[in-house]
Amino acid sequence: MQGKARVQAMMGEDLLFLTDDQLRRGIEAMFFAYRAFTADPDMILTDMDYGRAHHRALHFVNRDPGLTVTALLAVLGVTKQSLNRVLRTLIDDGLVESRVGRRDRRERQLFLTPKGTALERRLSEAQRARMRAAYRNAGPQAVAGFRQVLEAMMDPETRAQYQAMKDLPEDH
Amino acid sequence: MQGKARVQAMMGEDLLFLTDDQLRRGIEAMFFAYRAFTADPDMILTDMDYGRAHHRALHFVNRDPGLTVTALLAVLGVTKQSLNRVLRTLIDDGLVESRVGRRDRRERQLFLTPKGTALERRLSEAQRARMRAAYRNAGPQAVAGFRQVLEAMMDPETRAQYQAMKDLPEDH
DNA sequence: TTGGAAAGTCAACAAGGCTGCCCTATCAGG
DNA sequence: CCTGATAGGGCAGCCTTGTTGACTTTCCAA
Numbered sequence: 001m002q003g004k005a006r007v008q009a010m011m012g013e014d015l016l017f018l019t020d021d022q023l024r025r026g027i028e029a030m031f032f033a034y035r036a037f038t039a040d041p042d043m044i045l046t047d048m049d050y051g052r053a054h055h056r057a058l059h060f061v062n063r064d065p066g067l068t069v070t071a072l073l074a075v076l077g078v079t080k081q082s083l084n085r086v087l088r089t090l091i092d093d094g095l096v097e098s099r100v101g102r103r104d105r106r107e108r109q110l111f112l113t114p115k116g117t118a119l120e121r122r123l124s125e126a127q128r129a130r131m132r133a134a135y136r137n138a139g140p141q142a143v144a145g146f147r148q149v150l151e152a153m154m155d156p157e158t159r160a161q162y163q164a165m166k167d168l169p170e171d172h
Numbered sequence: 173m174q175g176k177a178r179v180q181a182m183m184g185e186d187l188l189f190l191t192d193d194q195l196r197r198g199i200e201a202m203f204f205a206y207r208a209f210t211a212d213p214d215m216i217l218t219d220m221d222y223g224r225a226h227h228r229a230l231h232f233v234n235r236d237p238g239l240t241v242t243a244l245l246a247v248l249g250v251t252k253q254s255l256n257r258v259l260r261t262l263i264d265d266g267l268v269e270s271r272v273g274r275r276d277r278r279e280r281q282l283f284l285t286p287k288g289t290a291l292e293r294r295l296s297e298a299q300r301a302r303m304r305a306a307y308r309n310a311g312p313q314a315v316a317g318f319r320q321v322l323e324a325m326m327d328p329e330t331r332a333q334y335q336a337m338k339d340l341p342e343d344h
Numbered sequence: 345t346t347g348g349a350a351a352g353t354c355a356a357c358a359a360g361g362c363t364g365c366c367c368t369a370t371c372a373g374g
Numbered sequence: 375c376c377t378g379a380t381a382g383g384g385c386a387g388c389c390t391t392g393t394t395g396a397c398t399t400t401c402c403a404a
Contacts, residue, residue, distance in 0.1 A: 018307060023300040024235070026307070026319065027209075028337065031228070032330050033322035034206050035249060037199075051390050056203070063196070069351065077207060082392055084352070106350045106401050128195040134324035135190060135198070138317065145310065145317020147198065150205035152306035158204050165200065223359055241382065254361055256383065278370045278381040 040126035048119075053078075053086045058120040061096060061110045063165070068107045069098075075161065095119060212298035220291075225250075225258045230292040233268060233282045235337070240279045241270075247333065267291060 041055050060075050061067065067075075073083055087110075090096040095116030101107030112120060135143050151159055213227050232247050233239065245255055259282075262268040267288030273279030284292060307315050323331055 018304055020300060023303045023307070024296070025338065026303050026315070027231075027296070027299055028334065029319055029322040030206065030209055032334050033325040034202065036326045036330060037202055039327070053391060059199075078391085079393065080351080081353090081394085085391080088352095101350095104350080104402070106399095108351070124196070124199070127199055128192060130325060131195045131198050132190055134321050135195070137324040138320040141313075142317030142320040143198070145314030146321035147201055148310040148314040149306050149318035150201040152309040153205045153302060154208045155211070158208060162200065162204050166197070225360060242380090250360085251362065252382075253363085253384085257360075260383090273381085276371070276381080280382065 040130055041123040044123055044126060054090060055123050057086055057090060058116060062112050062120045065111050066109045068109055072110060212302055213295040216295055216298060226262060227295050229258055229262060230288060234284050234292045237283050238281045240281055
């Protein structure tokens with residue numbers, strides 16, 4: 001045992017990995033990994049004149065069919081106008097269906113059409129394939145740690161939203 | 173022991189966390205965490221009419237002073253024009269200095285000025301603070317897993333680049 | 345019946361990606 | 375000493391996706 005490993009052991013677990021250098025490595029890992037994470041769907045998307053924003057919308061509509069525009073807005077954390085532009089093209093192209101709300105007719109509930117479902121599957125399968133490979137490679141214990149750190153990194157409100165999402169699909 | 177935990181134990185570690193549902197949770201965690209990850213520096217940056225791209229440039233110039241424009245281009249994975257726009261404002265504003273290359277006068281070597289160093293510190297300290305809190309919260313073992321999964325997610329060339337970076341600063 | 349919330353629309357703008365083309369300076373090999 | 379290749383910069387123009395602000399329509403609920 002020598003060098004950095006020895007120092008870490010001497011420091012004890014509490015202060016472990018908290019040097020600026022270790023934090024910087026984490027920051028850079030996030031940057032590079034996120035770029036890879038979005039690369040596969042991005043390639044499919046540019047082929048069909050869509051962008052990352054379309055993917056995100058498809059993802060969350062697929063995951064929670066019937067959610068309202070406002071709810072989607074909150075999840076994505078963008079402005080109405082930004083989402084609207086994206087949503088409009090998806091609706092016009094027949095990937096997303098917007099129905100008048102059941103309990104409140106002002107609301108629009110969003111659903112994927114079969115065509116939308118197909119594209120969502122294709123995109124997320126590409127992304128899952130990479131994630132699956134990374135998970136397999138790193139092992140179950142690493143995956144648990146991965147998820148723990150990511151959750152701890154989120155803003156509290158986002159984290160609550162994220163944790164609540166595990167119970168879906170809700171009834172709409 | 174009940175529900176999901178019991179099922180996982182029954183499945184054994186090999187197949188653990190590899191259901192589509194678990195992968196989707198990982199994907200969403202990446203999305204939400206990355207948004208939080210960039211939020212703090214983004215706020216500082218918009219106040220001063222800079223963007224995320226400026227932060228990235230400052231980060232890598234700071235980490236490896238004297239690197240060439242081509243090297244920075246490769247790390248960031250963007251086009252020359254894209255970087256040039258950002259770099260020009262940083263140079264004009266006196267945050268980055270561009271010196272004629274030592275071994276090859278065609279090259280430009282990039283350095284942070286004191287002013288550039290100051291901003292880089294401010295930005296990365298905001299980002300480190302969040303990362304530090306997340307690390308502390310999740311614990312050392314989780315952090316190791318976090319890094320393992322992120323590395324496994326990168327493209328091979330990027331991973332090689334990332335791993336090579338741990339030896340810096342090089343001599344320029 | 346009326347106030348206000350939800351949704352949508354329009355206009356305008358900015359950051360930061362991209363491509364393509366052109367230019368200069370410089371280096372290295374024949 | 376040329377000549378081709380390389381590093382960098384600049385210009386024009388494109389796209390996506392984010393922003394703000396103002397405005398309308400729809401429609402629920404008090």
